[in-house]
Amino acid sequence: MPSPAGDGTHIGPGDRVGAVPGHPCIVTSRRTTLGGVLVGLGLVAGCDLDPGDSATSPTPAATSAAAPAGPPDDATLVEQTLVDLGETSALLAAVTARFPRLATTLVGLEALHSAHRETLGGAGPTPVGDAGDPVDARQALGLVRARELRLQNRLADGAVAADSGALARLLACMSAGVAQQLAVLPGTPGAAPRDPGATS
Amino acid sequence: MSAIDSLQTTLAAEHAAIYVYGALAAQTSGATDEPLLAALTNAYGEHRGRRDLLVRQLVDLGESPVASAAAYELPQRLGAVAVVRQTALGVERACAATYAALVAQTAGPTRRWATGALSDAAVRELVFRGTPEMLPGADEYADR
Numbered sequence: 001m002p003s004p005a006g007d008g009t010h011i012g013p014g015d016r017v018g019a020v021p022g023h024p025c026i027v028t029s030r031r032t033t034l035g036g037v038l039v040g041l042g043l044v045a046g047c048d049l050d051p052g053d054s055a056t057s058p059t060p061a062a063t064s065a066a067a068p069a070g071p072p073d074d075a076t077l078v079e080q081t082l083v084d085l086g087e088t089s090a091l092l093a094a095v096t097a098r099f100p101r102l103a104t105t106l107v108g109l110e111a112l113h114s115a116h117r118e119t120l121g122g123a124g125p126t127p128v129g130d131a132g133d134p135v136d137a138r139q140a141l142g143l144v145r146a147r148e149l150r151l152q153n154r155l156a157d158g159a160v161a162a163d164s165g166a167l168a169r170l171l172a173c174m175s176a177g178v179a180q181q182l183a184v185l186p187g188t189p190g191a192a193p194r195d196p197g198a199t200s
Numbered sequence: 201m202s203a204i205d206s207l208q209t210t211l212a213a214e215h216a217a218i219y220v221y222g223a224l225a226a227q228t229s230g231a232t233d234e235p236l237l238a239a240l241t242n243a244y245g246e247h248r249g250r251r252d253l254l255v256r257q258l259v260d261l262g263e264s265p266v267a268s269a270a271a272y273e274l275p276q277r278l279g280a281v282a283v284v285r286q287t288a289l290g291v292e293r294a295c296a297a298t299y300a301a302l303v304a305q306t307a308g309p310t311r312r313w314a315t316g317a318l319s320d321a322a323v324r325e326l327v328f329r330g331t332p333e334m335l336p337g338a339d340e341y342a343d344r
Contacts, residue, residue: 108332115334119341156319160312165304172303172315173335176296176322180332183323 074163081158081171082122088151089113090129095144099137109148109181116174138187145185152178206305207258208266210314213298214251215268217291221247224288227278236281239327240288246324247295250317257310289328293336296321300337 072080092110096103117123134140155175162168201209221244230237258265277283299318303311322336335341 112332112334119335152319156312156315159303159315160308168311169300169304170335170338172318173300173338173341175315176300176319176336177332177334179319180322180326180336183326184332 072161074167077158077162077167077171078120081155081174082117082120084151084154085113085117085120085122086127087129088147089117090127091147092129092144094129095134095140098134099140102137102140105141105186106144108184109144112177112181116177119170119174141185141187145182145187148178148182148185152182201305203306203310204258204261204263206302207254207261207310208263210298210302211251211254211258212266213295214247214254215266216272217247217295218244218251219268219272220274220287220291223274223278224284228281228284233281236284240284243288243292243324243327246320253313285328289325289330292321292325292328292330296325296337297339 089110092106092113096106096110114123132143134143152175155171155178159168159171159175162171221240225237225240225244228237228240255265275283275287278287296318299314299321302314303318306314318337322333325336326332
């Protein structure tokens with residue numbers, strides 16, 4: 001049984017720690033389409049991962065497409081997320097074009113967004129972006145950091161807004177991926193130290 | 201699995217994480233590896249805080265929070281620094297997966313809280329020599 005400590009620690013019989021539920025509905029391929037990813041997430045094929053607790057579940061009325069002030073449906077949420085990812089990728093491309101020495105620093109973020117777009121079925125050429133008018137690489141990096149933080153928050157908001165538990169989980173994991181990249185981005189306040197043993 | 205079941209599973213994971221971190225910290229010398237001990241102590245405190253919040257949520261829902269096991273099996277050679285780091289990394293990866301599952305099973309404020317806890321665990325992985333992943337907490341995408 002898997003455990004919180006990974007392979008090295010084993011939880012005794014009967015303990016529920018390792019009972020992380022499987023997610024059979026979350027099956028997407030690298031080349032999937034938007035329609036494909038929605039099927040994979042169970043959004044159109046009836047795979048029900050809705051929360052079982054009615055006290056915390058969104059009500060049908062609250063998520064209905066007919067509700068004028070309601071949250072976006074999941075298909076719209078996926079499309080909006082792809083737009084957000086595309087715009088952020090475009091900024092990275094523009095910053096890298098203007099400050100080539102940042103290419104190595106930003107390569108992880110670029111790969112992350114590309115993978116996320118692909119996961120959502122939106123793989124394709126990166127849109128053309130505008131880096132604005134930063135005076136130097138440090139300012140450009142600050143611009144990137146702010147945009148990435150906004151993306152992290154939007155992904156988290158999307159996770160909360162999603163009807164489907166599977167899509168919520170995917171967006172939350174994307175947000176966590178951005179958080180990791182932000183933590184290793186040079187100059188991020190409160191960035192996690194990469195290696196506590198480096199000085200030992 | 202219901203939201204309540206998922207909250208209980210997450211609480212059980214936090215019980216285990218606290219136990220494991222306590223053991224890891226006890227095996228780590230502040231004199232020879234102060235940064236690692238500080239990281240372990242910080243993680244221990246974070247997981248205690250998560251545990252307390254989960255207990256409170258379950259009590260507020262009228263549920264009896266699952267109790268900690270008396271003990272959890274630990275890896276061999278815990279005195280080795282590399283084993284300590286690898287075990288801590290495993291704890292955070294498992295907790296990230298657990299919180300990702302909680303996100304799927306809940307809604308509203310609880311889901312938002314779980315989303316934040318997932319990100320916290322993912323970032324804490326890096327402290328223990330983890331590397332950034334495409335989708336932390338989602339093992340089925342681990343090859344990406």
